[in-house]
Amino acid sequence: MTVVVQGLTYRYRRDGPAVIKNINFRIAQGEIVAVTGLSGCGKSTLCNCLCGIIPHCQGGEMSGEVLINGKNTRQFKIASLALQVGMVFQNPDTQLFSPTVEDEIAFAPENMCLEPEFIRERVDNVLALLEINEFREANPCQLSGGEKQLVALAAVLALDPPVLILDEVMSQLDSGSQKKVAAVLEKLHKQGKTIIMVEHDLETVAFTDRLMVINDGEIVRFERTESLLADRDFLTASQLLFDDDQSMNKWRTVNALSGVEPSKLFLSTTK
Amino acid sequence: MPFLELSQVSYFYPQQSKSALTEIDINFDNEGITAIIGPNGSGKTTLTKLLVGILQPTAGEIRLKGRRLQEYSLAEIGRRIGYIFQNPDQQLFCTTVNEEIGFGLIHQGGEPEAVREKVDFYLEYFELTAYRNVFPLHLSKGEKQRLALAAILANEPEFLILDEPTVGLDAYRKKLLAEYLRKLARLNRGMIIVSHDLNFVMKVADRIIGLEKGQICWDSLQEGNTGHEA
Amino acid sequence: MVIVLCLSTLALIYNTPGRLLLLLAGTVILLLILRLKLGEFLGYIRKFLPLFIFLLLVQSIFTRGGEVLLTMGTVPLITTKGLELGISVVLRMMVVIASAVLLTTSNSRDIVLGMVHWKFPYEIAFMFSVSLRFLPTFREELSNVITAVQLRGVELKKVPWGRKIALYRCLFFPVAYGAIEKAQQLSIAMETRGFRAYPQRTYLRKLQFGSKDYVLSLLFPVATLMLILLQI
Numbered sequence: 001m002t003v004v005v006q007g008l009t010y011r012y013r014r015d016g017p018a019v020i021k022n023i024n025f026r027i028a029q030g031e032i033v034a035v036t037g038l039s040g041c042g043k044s045t046l047c048n049c050l051c052g053i054i055p056h057c058q059g060g061e062m063s064g065e066v067l068i069n070g071k072n073t074r075q076f077k078i079a080s081l082a083l084q085v086g087m088v089f090q091n092p093d094t095q096l097f098s099p100t101v102e103d104e105i106a107f108a109p110e111n112m113c114l115e116p117e118f119i120r121e122r123v124d125n126v127l128a129l130l131e132i133n134e135f136r137e138a139n140p141c142q143l144s145g146g147e148k149q150l151v152a153l154a155a156v157l158a159l160d161p162p163v164l165i166l167d168e169v170m171s172q173l174d175s176g177s178q179k180k181v182a183a184v185l186e187k188l189h190k191q192g193k194t195i196i197m198v199e200h201d202l203e204t205v206a207f208t209d210r211l212m213v214i215n216d217g218e219i220v221r222f223e224r225t226e227s228l229l230a231d232r233d234f235l236t237a238s239q240l241l242f243d244d245d246q247s248m249n250k251w252r253t254v255n256a257l258s259g260v261e262p263s264k265l266f267l268s269t270t271k
Numbered sequence: 272m273p274f275l276e277l278s279q280v281s282y283f284y285p286q287q288s289k290s291a292l293t294e295i296d297i298n299f300d301n302e303g304i305t306a307i308i309g310p311n312g313s314g315k316t317t318l319t320k321l322l323v324g325i326l327q328p329t330a331g332e333i334r335l336k337g338r339r340l341q342e343y344s345l346a347e348i349g350r351r352i353g354y355i356f357q358n359p360d361q362q363l364f365c366t367t368v369n370e371e372i373g374f375g376l377i378h379q380g381g382e383p384e385a386v387r388e389k390v391d392f393y394l395e396y397f398e399l400t401a402y403r404n405v406f407p408l409h410l411s412k413g414e415k416q417r418l419a420l421a422a423i424l425a426n427e428p429e430f431l432i433l434d435e436p437t438v439g440l441d442a443y444r445k446k447l448l449a450e451y452l453r454k455l456a457r458l459n460r461g462m463i464i465v466s467h468d469l470n471f472v473m474k475v476a477d478r479i480i481g482l483e484k485g486q487i488c489w490d491s492l493q494e495g496n497t498g499h500e501a
Numbered sequence: 502m503v504i505v506l507c508l509s510t511l512a513l514i515y516n517t518p519g520r521l522l523l524l525l526a527g528t529v530i531l532l533l534i535l536r537l538k539l540g541e542f543l544g545y546i547r548k549f550l551p552l553f554i555f556l557l558l559v560q561s562i563f564t565r566g567g568e569v570l571l572t573m574g575t576v577p578l579i580t581t582k583g584l585e586l587g588i589s590v591v592l593r594m595m596v597v598i599a600s601a602v603l604l605t606t607s608n609s610r611d612i613v614l615g616m617v618h619w620k621f622p623y624e625i626a627f628m629f630s631v632s633l634r635f636l637p638t639f640r641e642e643l644s645n646v647i648t649a650v651q652l653r654g655v656e657l658k659k660v661p662w663g664r665k666i667a668l669y670r671c672l673f674f675p676v677a678y679g680a681i682e683k684a685q686q687l688s689i690a691m692e693t694r695g696f697r698a699y700p701q702r703t704y705l706r707k708l709q710f711g712s713k714d715y716v717l718s719l720l721f722p723v724a725t726l727m728l729i730l731l732q733i
Contacts, residue, residue, distance in 0.1 A: 038441045039413055057689050082695030090439070093358075094683050095690035097631050099610050106705040111695035119705045141638065142284075145357065145435070146311025146467070159695065171438050174310040174467040200441045203470075239443035242470060325648055349652035361642070362649040364675045375653035378660075378668075408678060426654050 001084070001162040001194045003027040003050065007064035010045055010054060014061050019045050021217040022064070027210075029069075029162075032185065032195040034205035034225060036240060037214035043198045044090065046214070047167045050196065051087040052078045068163060083112065086161035090168045092148035096140040101132070101151050104140055108159040126154045129184055145172045153181065157188075164188070166197040170204045178204050202229060202240060213238065272337050273298035274430055274461055275322060280331035282317055282485075291317045292485040294331070301430055301461035304452060306472040308465075309482035315465045316357060318482065319432050322463070323354045349375075353423035357434040359415040363407040368399055368418055371407050375426040393421040397451070413444040420451070431455065431462040437471045449475045545598050553594065557587040614704060623702055631687070639680055646672055 003026070010020040020042045027033050037043050048054045052073040055062045066073045068084050089095050098104035105126055109119045127133045130150050135143060140151050149172045156164070164185075170178050185195055186207060199205045211225040215238065221228055228234075235241045275298065282292040292314045299305055309315050320326040321333060324340055333340040335351065343351075356362045365371040372393050376386045394400040397417040402410060407418055416436060423431070433452075437445050445468075452475050456462060466472050472479060481489030529542070616626035650672065651657055660668065 038443055039439075040411055051693055053689055053693065057692070077698070078689075078692045079695050079698035082693055082698060085693075087693045089686070089690060091686070094686035097634065097687055097691070099634065103610055103705070107691075107696075108694040110702050110704055111698055113699055113701055113703050116703060116705055116707075119703070123705070144312040144316070145438075155694065168439065172311070172435075172467075175469065176310050200439075202442075239446075240441070242442035242445045242474075323652060344656060344658070345648065345651035346654050346656040350654040354652055356645075356649070360679060361645045362652075364646050364649065364672050366671070366674065374650075375655065378653070378655040408675060408682070422653070 001029045001069045002067075003069075003163060003194060003196065004067040005050075005064070006067070008046075008049060008062070008066065009064055010042075010049060010060060010062045012060045016060075019217050020049070023217075023219055025212070025219065025222060027194060027196065029194055030189065030192045031210065032189045032208045033197070033210045033212060034208040035196060035198045035212045035214060036200065036202060036205070037220075038239060039200075041214045042217040043214055044167055047087065047165050047196075047198060049073075050163075050165050051085045052076065052081045053087075079111070082108065082159060082161065084161060085163045085165060086156040086159055087165045088149075088153050088156050088167060088169050090171075092145065092152045092172070095152050095155070096148060099139060101127075101135045101138050101140055101143075101154075104151055104155050105158045108155060112159065122158050122160070126157050129157065129187075130154050131180065146174060146177055149173060150177065150181070162192075163194045164196070166195070168198055168200065170197075170199055170201065182207055201242075202235070213240070274301035274336060275299040276334040276337075277322075278332050278334075280321065280328045280333060282314075282321060282326065283329045284317075290329075290485055292321070292328075295485075295487060297480065297487060297490070299430075299461065299463060302456075302459065303477035304456050304462045304464060304475050305478045305480060306464045306466060306476035307480045307482055308467060308469060308472055310467065313482045314485040315467075315482055316434055319354070319434050319463065319465055322432060323352050324348045349428070350379075350426060351429050353426060353428035353431045355416070355419050355423060355431070355433040355436060357438070359412075359419040360408060362419055362422075363415060366406060367404050368394070368407055368410075369403045371418060372422050372425050374422065379426075389425055393425050397421045412439040413441075416440070416448070417451075424455075429460065431460055432465070433462070434465045435467070436464060437466055437468045445471055542598065546595060549594070549598065553591045556590050556594070559587075610706065614706065617704070624697060627691075627696070635680075635684075639676075642679065643676055646676055 005023055005025050008020055008023040009018050011018050023046070035043050035046065045054070048058060049062065049066055050068075050073075052066075054060065055074060056078050068081065071081075071084065073081060096104055098107060102123055105123045106119050109122050114122070127136060130153065132147070132150050132154060135147065135151065140148060143151065149169055153166070153169055170181065173181060182204065185197070189195055195208075197205065197208070202211075205211065206225065206229060208225045210223060211228045212222040213220045213228070220238070221234070232241070277295050277297050280292060280295040281290055283290045295318070307315050307318065317326065321328055322340075324343065324345055327341070335343060335348065340348070363371055365374055369390055372390045373381075373386045376389060377383075381389075391400075394403055397420060399414065399418060399421060402414065402418075407415065410418060420433075436448060440448060449471065452462065452464070456477075464472065464476065478492050479489070480487060483489075610630075613623070613626045613630045616629065617623050647657065650668075657665065
């Protein structure tokens with residue numbers, strides 16, 4: 001599944017300023033790409049364009065084309081794009097609506113008219129993949145922020161779309177869950193899925209193939225993650241680094257009830 | 272005397288068998304920045320809700336300045352402790368940024384002139400002057416957060432509790448937030464920050480408390496204790 | 502079972518004064534039979550109590566007719582007719598609340614399944630169940646805002662009534678705005694997960710409709726109709 005964006009420009013109002021300015025890129029099938037940039041630079045708007053919310057559900061003016069495996073998003077309803085593109089939104093509260101986690105995950109495959117036995121299998125698989133089986137019967141509303149985010153991801157994975165778009169899904173997760181999600185994404189990546197993830201924290205995207213930096217609606221850099229992350233000067237200049245000058249070393253454990261270093265604290269809670 | 276004292280505090284959510292917090296014993300002084308860290312669902316938010324009296328502990332006792340927390344009304348606690356919700360949308364309820372900041376003051380019977388002066392000060396301080404007549408829910412996440420901080424600080428609480436203040440902020444805004452918080456700490460206000468963002472916490476906190484499965488598993492002070500270089 | 506609940510609500514709204522008490526008793530019994538939490542119902546009643554009393558007073562005072570029970574100077578204050586109307590209004594509200602409890606306590610999944618079973622378009626079934634599901638969320642959001650107001654140092658209990666109403670009124674707008682915004686985002690999220698991709702959809706679970714359920718769901722509209730006819 002390739003994702004091709006040609007000459008994409010978007011304004012909220014016809015006479016307003018462009019939020020996205022003539023963006024062009026091509027993401028090959030099976031690539032995993034991270035998108036970063038300061039708040040308000042147009043990352044989320046780009047996501048909305050990629051999954052068809054723009055132009056279908058949101059007003060404003062879009063020019064240029066988005067092609068998902070050759071299919072133009074203009075010509076397909078959002079719901080019919082769902083089999084191609086899965087989108088996980090920033091705020092889990094506005095995407096969970098079912099009485100139980102199981103129903104939430106079953107919702108998408110039910111829409112695709114799959115057989116109940118098949119849906120059950122999907123639900124089981126996804127719950128196992130994200131290791132959230134314990135929440136199966138829980139009410140999504142009563143979970144914590146990070147747990148909700150995992151459920152939202154699970155609900156989208158249930159459709160098994162070849163292209164995944166994740167809008168800041170890591171932001172609410174603790175580092176244990178972040179590692180877990182990263183591992184899941186890598187696994188999906190190996191299965192040949194195309195993944196586009198928007199993230200602020202560059203540490204969480206180190207495992208991706210390419211990194212796109214957007215500033216004020218334009219692509220500033222788009223290259224191999226490894227080499228871009230190595231360019232500290234550029235990242236610092238673009239205000240993208242929350243530099244940690246080894247601040248961990250300044251810490252000593254005074255009252256170590258469990259005797260672990262801060263860095264290990266989270267690792268120990270992963271499992 | 273510690274500002275907040277918790278002794279043997281436990282909390283169970285109704286209709287859930289698992290306890291959210293078990294037998295927490297901890298004190299908070301009214302100085303420096305204390306961070307509470309822990310994985311998702313470890314009870315961080317629950318703990319802060321207990322501290323400001325939104326939830327009542329199932330067992331144990333919380334004391335605020337030596338007096339039992341139940342003896343205060345929510346408004347009395349609110350005047351002493353400023354609480355920033357995890358989702359700032361939940362605490363912005365006015366129609367303009369101006370009103371939002373002045374809300375507490377006006378409803379506590381402040382003089383309009385004095386209130387306006389203070390509002391102007393906080394607008395300036397948090398770089399919100401340009402948005403003074405904007406509808407708060409139309410602001411970006413970072414701006415909402417600053418507004419929530421401004422609105423809370425305008426009440427001049429002695430102590431601050433922030434629940435996950437870094438979620439959704441980019442690196443630049445995170446840095447700004449860290450600076451604001453350090454600035455506030457220098458004004459001799461105690462603070463609790465709940466976060467899962469270890470990097471951020473390491474940068475700003477004087478004391479870090481680790482929470483896991485509803486229990487404190489870790490408590491440490493920074494070297495040199497309170498004296499934090501700017 | 503679900504349909505029974507919907508219909509009982511309908512039935513209740515159509516009814517008139519004196520019989521309301523009977524009806525209320527019936528609904529409460531229904532609640533008990535279905536092993537639903539009566540406590541929740543009582544809790545709601547308690548919350549609405551000030552409103553009830555207010556309504557009772559307004560109705561009693563502003564409705565004229567019947568025997569005069571209490572006068573203030575020369576103005577008849579409370580009349581039998583007014584009292585009767587007041588009581589019936591309150592009772593009616595209680596019945597509506599009771600049936601609302603019936604609805605909200607049944608699982609929203611069952612409501613969807615039930616409605617689809619009765620050939621409702623699934624879009625409508627979902628709209629209905631999602632909005633039902635968001636009633637508690639909306640209430641929670643309101644109480645969050647009220648907590649937030651208090652935490653800003655405002656003693657709500659001490660604010661005089663007039664100011665309080667003005668305060669609530671200005672709080673309502675942002676909360677409603679937030680709810681609308683949320684609803685919009687939610688519908689987009691549903692659509693990106695393929696909602697309405699096809700005219701039909703499948704369901705993971707099946708609702709078991711026993712003969713008992715059919716009998717009940719037939720019985721209720723019939724009984725309602727009868728009662729309405731009797732009334733005329």
